[in-house]
Amino acid sequence: MTTYGNSGRKLTLDPTKKIKKINENHENFEQMMSNFNIIIKDAGYPVLKATARHTHGRLIARSPIVTGSYVLSHKVGLNGKDSSVTYGDPLPVDEHGERIAQPNRRSVVGYAIAKGQQVIAKAHRPKKFVLSNSIHYAPNVEFMGWANSPAYHVYALTLLEMREEMKPIVSEIHKKIFRLMTKVKNNAIKNKQMKDEYVREELMAMDADADTGMISGYGESKTGGAFDSDIVKKRQ
């Protein structure tokens, strides 16, 4: 349907429709911003969980195993340090609590991984995970070693590895955020262009109407001079 202004000038779009479209566009923009916030907020949790899971696994893989106590003491603390004692002993024990079997690397490692990963899997919107070792000789394993065994630097070497491995992952997240930001920015630009176009057309239409004396009392003439009802009356 072709629409004309008061001056009989043809308008490109019905103003009512145009306002509706601008409003819709604005709503879309608001929705997009809201989605954007949710995406950004929630994107961190899987990354945090995956990082904690991999780091915990690496710590266990790098740990020396003699009795299994050290490896069973890698703790995953949710939002803070877990200083509790070593996780339960997976090996069969007698009535005095003494082991009746030698530690088996596979069973110890499997048990340690399962215990730590339970904490990570159950965590709902975690702020952080703190990986630590609660056993009293952990500093020896890390820094000192013993007479016949070296310092293992389990945590420091794992940290070195993880830092390097996280670089491409973080870079990928940056790219995704950048793409979203570009989308939001383009939407905002489009919205502004539509508003500007609408305002310009309305002003032009009002200007044309004022020139023909069909409206009075407000607006600005093409020559820049203010006109009011008196001027319009004089013209009449």
Add this chain to the structure above:
Amino acid sequence: MSFKYEAQLIEEKFNTAWGNTTPIEWDNVDYNPTAGTSYVKFTIVNGNSTIAGIGGSSNMHRIRGLISINVFTALNTGSRSGRELVDQAAAIFREAQISNSDSSSAEDMTIFCGAGNITRIGKVEDWFVYNVTVPFYRNEIF
């Protein structure tokens, strides 16, 4: 022979900078500490390596590791002297670039050190111990 030169460069740097501050226990060298006399134990620990760049017939590898220095001070003498020594040790490698790019050397190599971590280990037998750990990396084409 890169691992050899890597260790040589790092150890030379420490030896020169540390001078006669305290005796140094080097890796795999027998050392008997004198009771009550502070000393340091110097170790290089190698970490993981990854391919950092792909070339035509050879690739660039990034090789990482840790410089670990344990500082031993006498028991019951407070922590001030130990802390002073770890400060000194950490300052030698903190963000340091160690290279042997002079023409006489067998291999050109630059080692890039990161920020140092200082840990109080506490009482270990007859000593009070602190640890300084500095991560490093170097690039090499294989």
